[in-house]
Every structure is written in C-alpha cells, then in structure tokens.
Amino acid sequence: MDSTSIQNGILFSIAQAIGAPEQALRLLISILIGYPIALFNCFYLRHKSAIVKHVFFTITGFSIGFFNFGWDIGHSFGCVLVQYLLIKILSGTKMCVALSFTFHMTYLLLGYYQTGTDTYDIKWSMPHCVLTLRLIGLCLDYYDGRKKPDQLNAHQKKMALVQTPTFLEMCGHVYFPGGFLVGPQFSMKRYIDFANNVYDKESGDIMQCIRPGLIRAALGFFYLALYQVASNFISDSVITSESFYEHTFIIRVILVGLWAKISLYKYISCWLLTEGVCTMSGLTYNGKDDKGKHLWNGCANVKLRVFENATRFGHLIQSFNINTNAWVAEYIYKRLRFLGNRSLSQAIALFFLAAWHGLHFGYYVCFFMELIVMLFEKDMELLVAKNPAIHRVFNNPTLAPVRWVVGKLYVFCFMGYCLAPFTFFSDFWSIYGSLYYMGFVFFLGWRFVAPLILPRLVPRSPRSEVTSEPIVDGSEHPKKKQ
Structure with missing residues (x-):
C-alpha cells in the first residue's frame, strides 16, 4: 500500500468519525x-x-x-x-x-x-x-x-x-x-x-497583524463549532425529509429559517479562517482609523455585527461575502454605466453572479429573489423618506424595539426561502410548495401593486437626476440625464 492510499485511508476514517x-x-x-x-x-x-x-x-x-x-x-x-x-x-x-x-x-x-x-x-x-x-x-x-x-x-x-x-x-x-x-x-x-513590504513600512511593524489574525481565527472556529453542533439538529436532510411536510405552515417557516441561518455559518466559518491566514500574513493592512489605530481588515469578507443584527436583506448583502460583492460592483456594475440604465446594470450584475456560481437553475432563482427583494426594500426606503406620516411613525424612538422585532422576523422568515434554490439546486420547488410560494407572492406581488400604491403615498417632487445604491455592494451608479 503506497503513502497516498494510507493518507486517503486516514482522512476517510477521520471524516467518518466526525461526520463530515x-x-x-x-x-x-x-x-x-x-x-x-x-x-x-x-x-x-x-x-x-x-x-x-x-x-x-x-x-x-x-x-x-x-x-x-x-x-x-x-x-x-x-x-x-x-x-x-x-x-x-x-x-x-x-x-x-x-x-x-x-x-x-x-x-x-x-x-x-x-x-x-x-x-x-x-x-x-x-x-x-x-x-x-x-x-x-x-x-x-x-x-x-x-x-x-x-x-x-x-x-x-x-x-x-x-x-x-x-x-x-x-x-x-x-x-x-x-x-x-x-x-x-x-x-x-x-x-x-x-x-x-509596503504594509510593513506603513504599519511600523507588520508583526502587529498576528493578534487580529488570531482573533479572526478564533471567531472562525467558534462559527465552525456552532455549525457542526446546530447542523446535527437542523440539516439539509431535515428540510427535504417526508416528516418536514407533516408540520404546520408556521413550523415549516421556522424550520427553514433556522436551517438558513445555520447553513450560512458554514460559509462564515470558512471566510473567517481564511481571513485569519491573510491577516497573520500581513496582507490585510488597511491604514489607520480616526483614532490612529492600525486596521487589519483589508480582506474582511463578513461583518459579523451587521450580519447578526440584520433587520433587512440589505444588511445581509453589506455584511456577507463582502469582497465578491465589491468585486462585482467595481468590475461589472460600474463598468456598465454606459448603458444609462441602473436597473439593467443591476440585473446584468446579478446574472453574472449567478453564472459565476454555476449552471444550476437554483442559482439564477436565488439571485432573482435577491433582485426583487432589494427592489422591494428600496421602495420601502422611498416610502419612509418621502411620506411625512410614515417617516414620523418609522422614526419614533419609542417604536424602535417594535421595528427591530419586525425586521428580524422579516429577515428570518424569508431568508430560507431565498437561500433554498442556492443549496438544493432543482429540488427547491417542493420546499417552495410547502411554503405556498410565499416569497413570490409577497415580493412579486408587490411589483404589481407598487405602481398603484407608490404614487398615492409618495408626494411628487421636481424631476432631477436619479441616484441610488446598487443591489450589489458598491457606490453610486446614476442614470444618464434624459
């Protein structure tokens, strides 16, 4: 038996022991x-x-x-x-x-x-x-x-x-x-x-990178352990099992929401561990903050506080897979400015992201969901900003806990719906059916009624050049003036 066979045998045994x-x-x-x-x-x-x-x-x-x-x-x-x-x-x-x-x-x-x-x-x-x-x-x-x-x-x-x-x-x-x-x-x-050695000179001593690298590594191990433990209770097999469909609708929504949260921890743990390697190498030096403290977050791929406290899907996009989103924003979205159409640029950028992930139909459904969800949230932001009555209610300090709870429930309930096609490729339709296609009903339904509701709730203002943040994370991509 050669060394390669022995190595494969050992790895297989360890993998079987830990269930991976x-x-x-x-x-x-x-x-x-x-x-x-x-x-x-x-x-x-x-x-x-x-x-x-x-x-x-x-x-x-x-x-x-x-x-x-x-x-x-x-x-x-x-x-x-x-x-x-x-x-x-x-x-x-x-x-x-x-x-x-x-x-x-x-x-x-x-x-x-x-x-x-x-x-x-x-x-x-x-x-x-x-x-x-x-x-x-x-x-x-x-x-x-x-x-x-x-x-x-x-x-x-x-x-x-x-x-x-x-x-x-x-x-x-x-x-x-x-x-x-x-x-x-x-x-x-x-x-x-x-x-x-540019970063070595700028930081004064690149050895400062070791401590922040270890912190990211520790967080990576924490999320990996969290995923390993939690996935024993709610895994992919639980969502696709026959018993899943025997639960009530509310329980199915809760199970899919928990499954989505746990599934994302798998990606977060990998990103934190690889970021720890980059940081400990000295690659991630990112200048100084306002207090003169050296920053080592130049390759950060997840913002944990934003992710864990997300009350809308925009927060998830801002905090999850940051570098890929930034890459698409800079190298695809912004370079489509010549099209003069922000929505078309967004759609092309998200189609590119889907194709980059693979050929499975589920990827395209997943990023289509991202598109319509973010369009919905932009309409809600417009309502809050432009309608005085809604603005006063939304920004009432006494209602802050209520806003937070509603936002968390909104993200929790729909996150699994959006993630299912990404994970199950073509088998997600049965999951969608068990949830009565609630994501399509809610977000696509809004696209049909928005032209009727928004003009009544948003006061008309003088026409001006339109600017808005792109769906993929990045800076402004304005439409051309007509």
Whole structure:
C-alpha cells in the first residue's frame, strides 16, 4: 500500500468519525495549513525579496491545491499562463480585456459542466471560480493602468497596475495560500504592495497583524463549532425529509429559517479562517482609523455585527461575502454605466453572479429573489423618506424595539426561502410548495401593486437626476440625464 492510499485511508476514517465529507475535511486542513505558512512569512520572509515570497507562496499554494484536487490543479496553472500571454501580447487594450473575460468565464462554465452533479461538490472548479475573478480583475486593473488618471474613479486609481506584472507575480497572487481555495478576493496591487513590504513600512511593524489574525481565527472556529453542533439538529436532510411536510405552515417557516441561518455559518466559518491566514500574513493592512489605530481588515469578507443584527436583506448583502460583492460592483456594475440604465446594470450584475456560481437553475432563482427583494426594500426606503406620516411613525424612538422585532422576523422568515434554490439546486420547488410560494407572492406581488400604491403615498417632487445604491455592494451608479 503506497503513502497516498494510507493518507486517503486516514482522512476517510477521520471524516467518518466526525461526520463530515472527506473533501470537506481536506479543505479544512488546507485552510489551517495556511496559519504556519503565514507565521513563517512573518518571522522568516518579511525582509526577504519579493521574488522569494512569490516563489514561496506559489509552491505552498500549488501544493495545497494538489493535496485537494491532484493533477486537476493544472487547470488553474494553464489559465494563469493564458492570462500572462494575453497581457504580454495585447497589453492593456480593450481586446485583451474582452478576450480575458470571455476565455476565463467560458473555461469556468465548461468546468462546471464537466464536474457538476446534483449536489455541491468540492472539485477543482470550486477554487477556479475564485481564480476567474482574480484574473479578470487583474486584466482590468492593467487596462486601467494604461489610462490617464482623470479617466479613472477613486477605486480604479488605487488598484490600477502601471507596470506589467511578471508571471511569477501572477502565480504568487493566484496561489497565495490564504485566498486560493475559497477567497477572499484581493487585487494584484494589494498583493504586490504586500510582497514589497509596503504594509510593513506603513504599519511600523507588520508583526502587529498576528493578534487580529488570531482573533479572526478564533471567531472562525467558534462559527465552525456552532455549525457542526446546530447542523446535527437542523440539516439539509431535515428540510427535504417526508416528516418536514407533516408540520404546520408556521413550523415549516421556522424550520427553514433556522436551517438558513445555520447553513450560512458554514460559509462564515470558512471566510473567517481564511481571513485569519491573510491577516497573520500581513496582507490585510488597511491604514489607520480616526483614532490612529492600525486596521487589519483589508480582506474582511463578513461583518459579523451587521450580519447578526440584520433587520433587512440589505444588511445581509453589506455584511456577507463582502469582497465578491465589491468585486462585482467595481468590475461589472460600474463598468456598465454606459448603458444609462441602473436597473439593467443591476440585473446584468446579478446574472453574472449567478453564472459565476454555476449552471444550476437554483442559482439564477436565488439571485432573482435577491433582485426583487432589494427592489422591494428600496421602495420601502422611498416610502419612509418621502411620506411625512410614515417617516414620523418609522422614526419614533419609542417604536424602535417594535421595528427591530419586525425586521428580524422579516429577515428570518424569508431568508430560507431565498437561500433554498442556492443549496438544493432543482429540488427547491417542493420546499417552495410547502411554503405556498410565499416569497413570490409577497415580493412579486408587490411589483404589481407598487405602481398603484407608490404614487398615492409618495408626494411628487421636481424631476432631477436619479441616484441610488446598487443591489450589489458598491457606490453610486446614476442614470444618464434624459
């Protein structure tokens, strides 16, 4: 029996003992391996040349990928090589951007088609979706670096790549152990500054990153333990079991709401643990706050206080998978400004997010639900802001506890409805039926009655240019003046 068989046997036995899939155990081990790598970087590589760091991160990250996916890790290496050749041959041109976007998204979708099953599987296509955004973003940043500064917005000026990245730099960026498997997303500019000790100089001592990194790691373990314990009582199998449909409607709503909350803890734990690796490496330095305290939240992917206290779905979007939302806002949504239609830009951005996640129909239903839910919440914000009577009631301090309870119930009741297609792909229709399609009835129903109700409740005001926050997290994307 060879060493690989022995290793697989041991991992399988451990996975069986803890009640987790073997691939999930491999993923967790791979994330935790990032911590000694991060400490090695802080203690031994922090003053080494950038080239040494690129080589180290490339070798360690590639090895972690091989541990999880074997020779399928070659898919990522091939795509990095193609991106490098596109930049070298076509430089920072629109043609380079178009070919880069087309190639990487097509490759990802073909990967989903090849590896896809009726369940969520941890295969090479999982980290490849992270790589896809990273390489497309790199190409756009290099494209921005060829423009004049007055043609760029604040984010583009900050991320623009003036110099052509080397192949080694691209490999270090892609295979960085703290972000290769499940994110977080971070730009090539951030990685280059980190490798060149810019953050070490700005912070005075990059060793300060260890404590905040450990805090995020501890939170990650807490949420992982919470998920493991709670999922023993309410798991995917509970929601899809025959006994689920024997409960009353109210109990079904409660069970789906609890299931959704617990399911999200799985993602939160992974993001916190990977963020801890990035932080302990020194990659996440983010300047100082108003009190002069150094910040290490440059790669934060979840805002726990906002998430746990969410009273509307806008809070969930602002606090959950932050870096991916920010990426879509900057690299998709805002760059569609030429369309002159905010709603169309939002729809395209959410369709891109659905396609980026996979080919399963459930992803598209999930992001369609996000679209109509956020449109509903924007209408409610308009009512509160523009109707004097509603404004007075809503902002009455004595009603604050009532608003909080109603908001929590609203999020709790509909969160599971919105998440079910994302998890169950095509089997979510039976769950929707058990809930009497209440999400469609409520939010789509509002789209039909809103044109009748809003004009009566919102006073008419002089026509002016319309601005609004996008559904994906980011800054304003105004319509063109008519």
